[in-house]
Amino acid sequence: MQNGKVIGGPLLVADSISLAFGGVKALSNISLEIREHEILAIIGPNGAGKTSMLNVINGFYHPQEGTITFKGETRRRMRPHHAAEQGIARTFQNVALFKGMSTLDNIMTGRLLKMKRSLWWQPIWWGPAEREEIEHREFVERIIDFLEIQAIRKTPVGRLPYGLQKRVELGRALAMEPDLLLLDEPMAGMNVEEKEDMCRFILDVNDEFGTTIALIEHDMGVVMDISDRVVVLDYGRKIGDGPPDEVRRDPEVIKAYLGEAH
């Protein structure tokens, strides 16, 4: 890309993934890889299996066939919290936040995995536990600054407008310091200005922390602008994979999803 970032080898490889719910085939024989430091966009019409693919990657769904290799470790089944432990964070299409908690507490939950050591110290609220809490709080404050949500730090997220909720959700995922960040329609339901902000955050995260990002998005302008590579799904099959410009010209992709200018 323009700033000369280096895209590395594959961080995650999905090999011949097939997933069915009863008789409905959600994914058939899909292979894709996500390379280190890249921004990969997964696009396709509704029901193409995009979200199912993310759910397979972070362990919500267990595919009937195929394997996932993440950081060199191959697995067939995985629990979501193991995926989180290994460094996969995600956001959800319909915003899954802890609605009763404040913005700050929501983002703090992203640090839970990092706070292992002093469980038995915590009730005493002194010494190591206090230090640890302060340390994590500082980290979370940096994320809050980065996402420009200082003003809603203490607001229960249930009260926030949708665009801000999406931003808080991103913040929670970032608090996990993930190696792989999965974003399910991060810009759905946003106005132009909010979309621009979100694009900036995504690019900055990728740029500054080198986080690998796989995102699902319907806004083709956004996809073509920010992604290094695009994978196209249709009816649970992969029909395209390549740089944005190449995918945009692919006749099959145009037929299935992009449509032609008439």
Add this chain to the structure above:
Amino acid sequence: MGPFLEVLIGGLLTGVLYSLVALGFVLIFKASGVFNFAQGAMVLFAALSLVRFLEVMPLWAALLGSAALMVALAVVIERVVLRPLVNQEPIILFMSTLGITFFIDGFGQSLFGSDVYPLDVGIPKDPIFIAENTFEGGLLVDQVDLWAAVVAGLLVLVLALFFQRTRIGRALRAVADDHQAAQSVGIPLNQIWVIVWSVAGLVALVAGIMWGTKLGVQFSIALVALKALPVLILGGLTSVPGAIVGGLLIGAGEKLAEVYFGPIIGGGIENWFAYMLALAILLFRPQGLFGERIIERV
């Protein structure tokens, strides 16, 4: 003054016993958003197992055995009921706890028998007189109730430290709020459920010991759970201190109402007073005295 205090103290102490049952409800609700209808059945199950274990082993072993049984029950419930229902609506999980209730009631009684068993774990049962110098004749207090108060106090202290102060507290609130999101930040849902249901099982054991000592271990102690419902509504479903304060208010309120208003309208108030109070609370403060306000953007 003497009789009033005697009624008040008696009421407060009975309230503690309600609180013990209500605590179990609160724990599970806080941690999974599930209203566990089976808490009363768990109290009965724990008490039944203890009483039967006591027939063949010393107290410490029986206590350990019953505790282990409650933990095993938690593991089974998580495995068989909760895990397949992850990400379902709270009402569906609630319905499943109705099923659990019937199962535990039936299973417990076919395993341990359905007679009335006296339970004696060494708690003195004789009522005692206190403050004999201040009031003429002193105040009559049930010793079992006093013990229950001490135990409940300790229990709340431990639970409060465990759940409010540790990162588990934050994890629990997260799990209660949204299963999927909780999993995605790395909270092991299944383990959390086992922990919480185990703790609720142990609380049920404590409640079972107290109620069993007072009334004998019999099916009707499963029904004391019904008295925990108004306590929960009063104190708030999500608050541990709320369960305690709610229990105290209900216990004291119903005894005082019985003694002072009962004669005016013909008595028997004690049986329905708690529910009336709960109804009034629902009208004016649906989240209870200490419950979390549910905020919803519409």
